[in-house]
Amino acid sequence: MNDRIGRLAEKLYDxxxxxxxxxxxxxxxxxxxxxxxxxxxxxxxxxxxxxxDNITVDILPxxxxxxxxxxxxxxxxxxxxxDRLKIDNNYxxxxxxxxxxxxxxxxxxxxxxxxxLWFGSYGHCTPDMARVLRLGFDGIKQEAEERLRDQALTxxxxxxxQNTIAVCEAMGRYGKRYAKKAEQLxxxxxxxxxxxxxxxxxxxxxxxxxxxxGFRGAVEMIWLVHMTEAAIVGARDYAFGRVDQYLYPYxxxxxESGKITREYAKELLQExxxxxxxxxxxxxxxxxxxxxxxxxSLHYMIIAGTDENGNEVTNDVSFxxxxxxxELDMCKQPTMILRWFxxxxxxxxxxxxxxxxxxxxxxxxxxxxxxxxxxVWYGVDEKAAHDFVFYGCNNICMPGNSDQLMEVWHxxxxxxxxxxxxxxxxxxxxxxxxxxxxxxxxxxMEDLWEAFRAQLGHCLMIGRQDLWSWDQAWARLRPFSFxxxxxxxxVERAESVNEGGGDFKHYNNHFSGLATVANSFYAxxxxxxxxxxxxxxxxxxxxxxxxxxxxxxxxxxxxxxEKYGNNQDEVDDIAVRIGNMFIEEVKALPDFPNGRKAYxxxxxxxxxxxxxxxxxxxxxxxxAHEQLSESVSGTYGTEKxxxxxxxxxxxxxxxxxxxxxxxxxxxQPAMVATQEGKDRLRAVIxxxxxxxxxxxxINVVDNGLMEDARKHPEKHKNLLVxxxxxxxxxxxxxxxxxxxxxxxxxLA
Numbered sequence: 001m002n003d004r005i006g007r008l009a010e011k012l013y014d015x016x017x018x019x020x021x022x023x024x025x026x027x028x029x030x031x032x033x034x035x036x037x038x039x040x041x042x043x044x045x046x047x048x049x050x051x052x053d054n055i056t057v058d059i060l061p062x063x064x065x066x067x068x069x070x071x072x073x074x075x076x077x078x079x080x081x082x083d084r085l086k087i088d089n090n091y092x093x094x095x096x097x098x099x100x101x102x103x104x105x106x107x108x109x110x111x112x113x114x115x116x117l118w119f120g121s122y123g124h125c126t127p128d129m130a131r132v133l134r135l136g137f138d139g140i141k142q143e144a145e146e147r148l149r150d151q152a153l154t155x156x157x158x159x160x161x162q163n164t165i166a167v168c169e170a171m172g173r174y175g176k177r178y179a180k181k182a183e184q185l186x187x188x189x190x191x192x193x194x195x196x197x198x199x200x201x202x203x204x205x206x207x208x209x210x211x212x213x214g215f216r217g218a219v220e221m222i223w224l225v226h227m228t229e230a231a232i233v234g235a236r237d238y239a240f241g242r243v244d245q246y247l248y249p250y251x252x253x254x255x256e257s258g259k260i261t262r263e264y265a266k267e268l269l270q271e272x273x274x275x276x277x278x279x280x281x282x283x284x285x286x287x288x289x290x291x292x293x294x295x296x297s298l299h300y301m302i303i304a305g306t307d308e309n310g311n312e313v314t315n316d317v318s319f320x321x322x323x324x325x326x327e328l329d330m331c332k333q334p335t336m337i338l339r340w341f342x343x344x345x346x347x348x349x350x351x352x353x354x355x356x357x358x359x360x361x362x363x364x365x366x367x368x369x370x371x372x373x374x375x376v377w378y379g380v381d382e383k384a385a386h387d388f389v390f391y392g393c394n395n396i397c398m399p400g401n402s403d404q405l406m407e408v409w410h411x412x413x414x415x416x417x418x419x420x421x422x423x424x425x426x427x428x429x430x431x432x433x434x435x436x437x438x439x440x441x442x443x444x445m446e447d448l449w450e451a452f453r454a455q456l457g458h459c460l461m462i463g464r465q466d467l468w469s470w471d472q473a474w475a476r477l478r479p480f481s482f483x484x485x486x487x488x489x490x491v492e493r494a495e496s497v498n499e500g501g502g503d504f505k506h507y508n509n510h511f512s513g514l515a516t517v518a519n520s521f522y523a524x525x526x527x528x529x530x531x532x533x534x535x536x537x538x539x540x541x542x543x544x545x546x547x548x549x550x551x552x553x554x555x556x557x558x559x560x561x562e563k564y565g566n567n568q569d570e571v572d573d574i575a576v577r578i579g580n581m582f583i584e585e586v587k588a589l590p591d592f593p594n595g596r597k598a599y600x601x602x603x604x605x606x607x608x609x610x611x612x613x614x615x616x617x618x619x620x621x622x623x624a625h626e627q628l629s630e631s632v633s634g635t636y637g638t639e640k641x642x643x644x645x646x647x648x649x650x651x652x653x654x655x656x657x658x659x660x661x662x663x664x665x666x667x668q669p670a671m672v673a674t675q676e677g678k679d680r681l682r683a684v685i686x687x688x689x690x691x692x693x694x695x696x697x698i699n700v701v702d703n704g705l706m707e708d709a710r711k712h713p714e715k716h717k718n719l720l721v722x723x724x725x726x727x728x729x730x731x732x733x734x735x736x737x738x739x740x741x742x743x744x745x746x747l748a
Contacts, residue, residue: 039159089117132225137209207221227275304318306341361698449581643684650663
C-alpha cells in the first residue's frame with residue numbers, strides 16, 4: 001500500500017459517528033414542496049434529479065476517484081430540525097417477526113434516521129453494472145427515448161420512460177459538476193496536484209454519461225453509481241456482483257496499451273475500498289451506529305468461479321482484489337465471496353488462504369456447483385443461474401435481473417414449542433400456531449414429527465400472506481426508482497424493478513435454530529420413547545419450570561447425549577430430516593400472483609439471539625430465553641470432536657436445495673500460522689465441499705486477543721472478526737455480540 005492510499009485510509013479513524021448527510025434531508029424537504037401533487041413516480045424522479053443537481057460536490061487531497069457526500073456534525077438548531085422531521089419520516093419497509101405474535105409487520109424503526117416513505121428504498125439488490133459501463137447513462141437514456149416511440153405504450157409506461165430520461169440526464173450533469181469542481185481546484189493548485197485534478201476533470205466530463213473507456217473510468221463509474229444508490233437514494237446492502245468479470249476487459253486493454261500499471265490498478269481498487277468504508281463508518285447497525293441510511297452496508301463483491309460453459313474465469317483483477325484488501329488491514333468492507341470449484345487456480349486459492357488466515361473474516365468460500373443446482377431446482381433458467389451473485393447478509397440474486405430482497409425469518413425453536421403445546425406459546429398461552437394434538441396423545445416420535453410439520457406449514461403460510469401484502473405495497477410505492485434505471489430489462493419493459501422489471505423474483509425463508517431443535521428431538525427420543533424415563537407431558541412440565549430442580553437431568557442431557565455437529569449419524573439424521581422437512585414445506589408454498597417463488601435457507605444472521613429470547617426452555621438442556629443455534633452450525637460448546645466432525649455433520653444437509661445457507665467455523669490463529677496449517681485449512685474447505693457442503697465463513701482470531709480488546713478497545717481498533725455474513729470491528733460490537741464471538745470460538 002503506497003503513501004497516498006495510506007493517508008486516505010488513515011482518515012477513516014477521523015470520521016465522526018455523529019456526522020450525517022444533513023443536506024440530503026433539507027433538499028428532499030424542498031423537493032417535496034416543489035413536486036407536491038405529482039404521481040409517486042414523478043415525485044421520486046424529480047426529487048432524485050433535484051438532489052443530483054444540488055448536493056455539494058467536493059474532491060479531497062490525494063483522491064483520484066471523485067464522488068463523496070458532504071457530512072456535517074449538526075449544531076443544536078440542526079439537531080432540533082432533524083428530530084422534528086424524522087418523527088414522520090422514519091420508515092423502513094421491511095418484513096420481520098414481531099417475536100411475540102410470530103407475524104410479519106411493516107415497522108417504524110426507532111433509530112435516528114430521516115427516511116421519508118415517498119423516497120424510500122430497501123436497497124438489497126445488485127444492479128447490472130456491466131450494462132452501465134457499456135452504455136453509460138447517455139446510452140440508457142437513448143434506449144428509453146427509442147422505447148418512447150412505441151405507440152402501444154400505456155400512460156404508466158410512458159411516464160416511467162420519461163422519468164428514466166430525466167434521471168439519466170441528471171446523472172450526466174452530476175458527473176460534469178465534479179469536472180467543474182476539479183477544474184476550479186486545479187486552477188488553484190500546482191505541480192502534481194494540478195495534474196491530478198486536471199485528470200479528474202477530464203474523466204468526470206465523460207463519466208458517468210458516456211460509456212467507460214478504460215479501467216480508471218470503469219472504477220470511477222461503479223463507485224459513482226454505488227454511492228448514488230447507497231447515500232443519495234439512501235439504503236443499505238447494494239452489491240457489486242462479479243466485479244472481476246466486468247472490470248477485466250477494461251483492465252486488460254489498459255495494461256496491454258501501457259496506459260496503466262498493475263500497481264496503479266490495485267491502487268484504484270484500494271481507493272474504492274476506502275470509500276466504501278467512509279460511507280458506513282466503523283460501527284454495527286444495531287450498536288454505536290452512524291446516522292446514515294446505508295449504516296453497516298455489506299458491499300458484496302463476487303470473485304473467481306466459472307462461466308456458463310464451465311471455463312475458469314479467475315483473472316488478474318481477481319488477484320488484485322484480494323491483494324488490495326489484504327494490504328488495507330483496517331477496512332471491513334468490501335465483503336468478498338470466492339466462487340470455488342474443483343480445479344480452481346492454485347495460486348489464487350493459496351492467496352485466499354493467506355488472506356483468511358490473517359483473521360480478516362473473508363473471503364467467504366462458496367461451492368458454486370451447489371448454489372447453481374439449488375437455483376435450477378427452484379426454477380431459475382440454467383444459463384442465468386451460472387451468473388448468481390449475493391447481496392446483503394448472504395442472500396442470492398441474479399445481477400440486474402432480480403428485484404430487492406424479500407425475506408421471512410423462521411424461529412425453529414418456537415415452532416417446536418408450538419408443536420409440543422398445541423400451537424400455543426409456552427409463556428402466554430396464546431394460540432399462534434396450528435391446532436395439533438396435546439403431548440399426552442403423542443404416542444411416538446412420528447406424532448411429534450407430524451405436529452412439527454403442521455406448525456411449519458402454518459407459520460410459512462402466515463409469512464407468505466403478509467409478505468405478499470408487502471410485495472404489493474412496494475409496487476405501489478415505487479412505480480419508478482433509480483434501481484430500475486440500472487437493471488437489465490426495466491427500460492426495455494418500461495416497468496420498475498418492483499413490478500415486472502426482473503425475471504427472477506423470489507423471497508427467502510431463513511430457518512434459525514436447526515441444531516437446537518435437532519438436539520431437542522434427539523433428547524425427547526431418548527428420554528421419553530426409548531429409555532421411557534418420563535412421559536412427554538412430564539418433560540414439558542420440566543421445561544415449563546425452566547429445568548428448576550432438575551439440574552442433574554439437565555447436566556446428563558447436555559453432557560452425555562449426542563449432539564449435532566460431531567458426525568454422529570443418529571442425531572445428524574434428525575437434523576437432516578428437519579432441514580428436509582423445512583425445504584419441502586417451503587417448496588410446496590404457492591407462488592405469488594406476480595410469480596415470486598419461495599426459497600429455503602438454513603441461515604440465522606444474528607436472529608438466533610433475538611429468537612432465543614422468545615423461546616421457552618428446550619429439551620436439549622437450553623434454558624428459557626437463551627439464544628438458539630446459528631445457521632447450520634452446532635450449538636456453541638457442543639461440537640466437541642473438532643472442525644472435521646462438525647463439517648461432516650453439516651455436509652449431510654441438503655445444501656443443493658438451499659441457495660443461501662452458511663456455516664461459520666472458528667479457528668485459533670496458531671492452527672494456520674504456518675504454510676502447513678494453511679494447506680490443512682484449504683484441505684478442510686475442499687473436503688467439506690466434496691462431502692456436500694456449500695458455503696464456509698471462517699473466523700481466525702484468538703480469544704485472549706478479544707478479551708484484551710474488551711478491556712482496552714483503544715489498542716485494538718483494527719481487530720476484525722467474522723460476525724455472520726460479514727466482518728466487523730470487534731470493539732464496535734455490542735457487549736453481548738462480543739461475548740458470542742468468544743463463545744463460538746472454541747473448536748480446536
